[in-house]
Amino acid sequence: MLRRVRRGSIFQLLGIAAIAAVITSLVAVLIPWLPNPASEEAKRIHFVYWFTTVICIGVFATVAAVMAYSVIKFRARPDDDSDGPPIHGHTKLEIVWTAIPAVLVTAISIVSAIVLAQNSRAGSHPLVVKVTAVQFAWKFTYPNGKSYGYLTLPKGRHVKLDITANDVIHSFWSPELSQKQDAVPGQHTHLVVTPSRTGTFPVICTELCGLGHALMRSHVTILPADKFDAWVKSGGQAAAGPPGLAVFQENGCGGCHTLKGVPGATGTVGPDLDNLKDAAAKANQPLAAFIKESIVKPDAYIAPGYPNAMPPNFGTQIPADKLGQLVQYLEQKAK
């Protein structure tokens, strides 16, 4: 078969392949496919991505060229009832197209395995942050025992996230950090990130976890090392505002509920908390008792028009003192 391919057609074929490769490369380069990396791990992942992309452009251009050439050159005229040459195979060619892809995927596998090993290395003294996922909020707990609803990390230091979930599976991801790990109930999983750029980036849940899944968002702020130390000493900015607000934020109530004046509290899965007074009146209960019952035993009274979707375990998750602060806060807001 190879003998039959004339030199002229080889050049034409190579020409089409070159055009296909150029177009594909432009698509790969001109569109900003990946977010700007903010961690050492993300940079390595981007390297694997580009390594794979170069190989894929080669494969795609080859296939596209052969296909385009065949479509143009081997088109049968409408009245042509003849058959093509009876070529049944070509052993050498078949060996080549078995061996070359095998080599290419082996190369990608090796690079991937090395990067995976590097990206799993947390060094000897990582900062360990405990990540707890609940429907539908993140809680980040630092070695000093303080917890926040958002993540703050120092630039240039290995961080090991110790991740778990209280109810269903969630998944921790920040596109700029690239690293992702599921939070599994009954299990602790780990993720290493080494922030390389300061800034604030989104943290999102990527595993379908229920009605508030789309709103299970937080953010990660990366500070220079000295500022991070200062932030730890100051106890973070969460102290601003009434203590109940911090509890509200920490537990991600705003993922499902709207509450005026609280940033991010725009959820519509559950009832609007600005109308708590009316709701309590409708349920025929005193306001504070109604709020508490709605948190601790959410299925006792379902607001008309809303699904029975509130996780029933907030009563056991939120310590009694914090629950009191939350109820008090919501009660004051409602009055």
Add this chain to the structure above:
Amino acid sequence: MTDLHEHELHEHLPAAAPTGIHRLTAPGWLRVLWVMPIFFGIGLGLPLLIRWLAHWDPVWKGSVILTVELVTVPLGFLVGLGGFDYWAYYASGKPTLVDDHASHGAKSWRDYFRVNTDHKVIGIQYVVTTIIFFCIGGLLAMLFRAELAQPGDQYFNPQTFNVLVSNHAALMIFLFVIPAFAGLGNYVIPLMLGAADMAFPRLNALSFWLLPIAGVMLVAGMVTPGGGPSAGWTCYAPLCSHQPLGQVFFNMGVQWAGASSIMTALNFLVTIITMRAPGMTFWRMPLLVWANFTTSLLVVIATPFIAGSQFFVMFDRVLHTHFFEPGGGGYVLGYQHIFWFYSHPAVYIMMLPGFGIISEVIAVMSRKPVFGYRLMALSLMAILVLGFSVWAHHMFVAGMAGWLRVPMMVTSMVIAVPTGIKIFSWLATMWEGRIHFTTPMLFALGFLSMFVIGGLSGIYLASVPIDIHASDTYFIVAHIHYVLFGGSVFTIFAGIYYWFPKMTGRMYDERLGKLHFWLTFIGFNLTFFPMHYIGLQGMPRRVADYSSRFADVNLFVSIASFGLGASTLVFLYNMVKSWSHGERAPGNPWRALTLEWQVSSPPPIFNFDEIPQVVGHPYEYGVPGARHAIFGSEHPTPVTSEPVGTG
């Protein structure tokens, strides 16, 4: 041969039409009307009786009753329709009519609505049913694309959105792609093998009728009071054990679809192994038969795993077991391991039959033998074996044993090699051919180009570090649609157009077919290609609301998806119009060599008036004087290179 003629005589005898009370007891829809309520009563009474006898409180428990009903009511439907009549007669010692072919073949449209043992009728029943569910699944997709056109909540609350997403996937996978291939295979395989029917025609009829049951169940789950299944088609525990009641419909619907799939696969295997015409050695089988042979092995080995996973999840909910409940000592990731041990091979169940279709279409339309036939068959077997060793690549970020990631990455990468062999061999088949750009060939070329893109994005996802970034984002959505739409759906369309003349006896409208192809091809790329971008940039899948920076791309994708949906109207119009008014098809419009084209269109009721003698390979285009098969009365010396149509 004489047998066949006798059968035909029997077939012409008019079956005595039931009269009076016998109309109610004869198998059919009238019997369904009274048998189904009886089985409903059994499903209601049994749990109530047991709970009452055991003093369990409350006696009335909706979820338990529903679970039992989802077994008994479909059984009642099947009993009423006559799915078990023959076996019941046989088991109870009543005389069975071996030569009664009353339930074989279709003389009017009514024959498509009863238990019919003719593989050609069953094939059409399958294909039409699956296209209906394809349309429903597509409409669901367009509904949630409308919601996704803008960030924020517009038309659906998150519960409804999740139901739409979950059922779109479930219907497309379990009620369209898998059974559509089973339907095409059903029609074509016995013909290609030179057999009169499948090995077990009654089992074949039963396996079809399980399918509408599964479909109705999944659709009914969506409108269950309290909410439909909304945990995604993957239905991960423990989320799925805490879903509204509709989830039980999902769990059980998958069981019925799975049972149907297993029965068909067994039937295919036995048919292929035992019912090949004389001379049809394994190395002379068309690649479509090879493809369905490997697929059936996958189905038989893997499908029980998804049955298990859905039963266990349902038991966690209904029976309060703790298979996947961490609080009760269950292992959450166990679900994913069992689920993907089926659902990864399922990807090949949804792709290998398509590979078979493409091999047929490309060889015939390029007028050349399939390049490297043996390696093509062997690469199918390689995919079959490797397909069982890659399931955990769906779980790279799931928190499974860390060491498992690299081996699973390597096997996932290696599976690209046999897949590559197939792509390159198809290209080489086209090389120097005389390519006829008919609609099936356009879909085959569309498949080839789109599947290459889907395969390459699969390489990205097989690499663990890239997968860690891209997992559970729209990049995954883009990838699976390039593989399952650009791959499977394009091959199904290629197959439907290719065998349409054989199935209906009429030609489809070529101009409309080409229009359908181009609208689908362009709509498909505009819909799914941008998803790669928003996924890598940070948009997770399965969200009703998203960051406003993805608004423009999503609006574009939504508009494109409506265009893609509309292209199906061209297909439907073409099918309906051509089936009723199309030009009469000759026996062999494509001048193909395989056996199904050597009989009339549509084929005689028992396929072959004479048993064919297979004398050569199925793709000897361009070989002077080559024949795939000869028929009894012919002299065995080949006289012509042109295939002979007996129709």
